[in-house]
Amino acid sequence: MEKRVTFSRWTIGILFAVPQLLLIFTFFYWPAGQAVYWSLTLQQPWGGGNIWVGLDNFRSILSNADYWNSISASLIFAGISTGLAMFIALVLAALTDRQLAGSRLYRVVLIWPYGIAAPALAMAFRFILAPEAGFMAVVNQVWPGFWDPGLDGTDAMASIIVAFSWKYVGYNFIFFLAAFQAIPRSLIEAAAMDGSGVIRRFWDIQFPLITPTIFFLLVINITESFQDSFGIVDIMTSGGPANATNLMVYKIYSDGFKGLDYSGAAAQSIILMLLIVVLTIFQFRFIERRVHYR
């Protein structure tokens, strides 16, 4: 049985909940409500109140090819960077779980990238991936023009994916390693006695048992790849070249604060919010079924 706290009077319970409710309201529902309101109005350029325009903002955004390009870029970015960050972390954690000497050190060292602010790490990767001086300069030496994120949209996308994945590999690793270590050693030994080799054991025993963690990280990584990518895009590519890396979250910023189209930006943020909500619902409905909770 789950332990529940019970209060003799419901008012006391409410009192305890009030601070949290207040925080959620102030920092989530109120701004979100404001954004919804703005998205349905047109803000006048020199002030003087908003004009109600209904769904006009949404219509104009959704009929714009640039916006659809931004959506597809965001989806590509989310898919590849989540896949990469999770796959690398999973492999590292699986290997670390087998040889545990120094695992405490890995744990500490690998969480650091997550603690680095996105713009700072983006700056670092801008140097690392610079076509004229970074690691890729070596490749360019052999194969001139192979790598240039400043001109080639695919290269630019690859750079922000690498930077974002690097940040989340550490985060994912911590969770994966904890999940692996939570599997009783005797299960692995029992599987070994049953004749199962290392790879087979991973797929038959360890992988199914860490699916709750995989699912959790999938939701977090996808959500974060839509939101936490802003700083990286801003510093590394500014959405370029030719909008190739103009992710949704960056487009909201550039349209709103550089293009001064507050209403359109508000409408975009509503769409981004809905997209994340839909994706999360989808994951809970269709992927969670395959998760084995112990």
Add this chain to the structure above:
Amino acid sequence: MASITIRDVTKSYAKMQVVHGVDLDIATGEFVVILGPSGCGKSTLLRMIAGLEDISGGTIAIDGTVVNKLEPRERGCAMVFQNYALYPHMSVAQNIGYSLKVSGVPAAERTQRIQAVARTLELEHLLDRKPMALSGGQRQRVAMGRAMIREPKVFLFDEPLSNLDAKLRVQMRSEIRKLHRRLAATSVFVTHDQVEAMTLADKLVVMNGGRVEQVGTPAEVYSRPASRFVATFVGAPAMNMLEGTVTLDGLSLLGDSRKLNVSRTGLPVGSKVAVGIRPEAVRLVAPGTPAALEATVDLVEELGAGRVVYVDLDGAPFSVVTSETVHPVPGSAVGLQFAETDLHFFSSETGARLDVFKASVPEPVF
């Protein structure tokens, strides 16, 4: 079916040696129980046989083949773990059939063999359940089934009954015994429970501090313990031990406060010995009976069928098991009487058993 030959096997971790040169022969079809207190290296030894633990020195051979460097799966052993180690995400049928699936047995044959094992263990109605939905005893049986289905050369049991309640433990104990009689597979069973060990074993191996103290049938180990450790570890309540010195006419016990007349022991006069006597071998008599030791009753434990009487023998604890209709009252004086042949002698220094009536010494006539 297979025999196991263990020769001078040692196990060391970084700083500590936990198994010191174990030699053991296990014949085909034998049920061997390794008994010892926790930390005596018994589980480590079992895991070395299984291949879950590296062997630091010596050799282990199964059926004449040295298996030191073989992977667990190549050794033909099946193991039942203390916590059962059932795969939580698989059904009972999948758990039992996993080893067959790994070795590529076709699905039809697999189902058939799972059914057969389930029938033996009365698990047929549970095959679709997950381990979570099973009781402790059922989980235990699934773990057994998982070991059985492979028809292994050797069964290894790592304290498999210690997580069960007392009643279920007795029941599973007899089931394991029956199963062994039917399958006649070589089995090695590790436990710290001496009742379990006595009831299950064909051959009992008592370990302490990483060494084998004694190997023998349960009856041999009980009646002729090879060392002071074995004497006090096997049997409940534990054997009484009194420190004494060999004198000309017998023994002086407890720092000369008590004399015990024993016929010639063949031990050098003045040698320090520990004298052991099983609580079951002592009779309570009226105080003042000739040749009886006098003591004061401390505590009486009622067992229903009998009672354990704890007495104080000049400060030394001493227990007596009695089934007689004697009702000693705590605080009262009693006499302790026992046959000379029930005494066990151990060296005070090494703890080794001292054989008192050697062939060279003529058996005294009473």
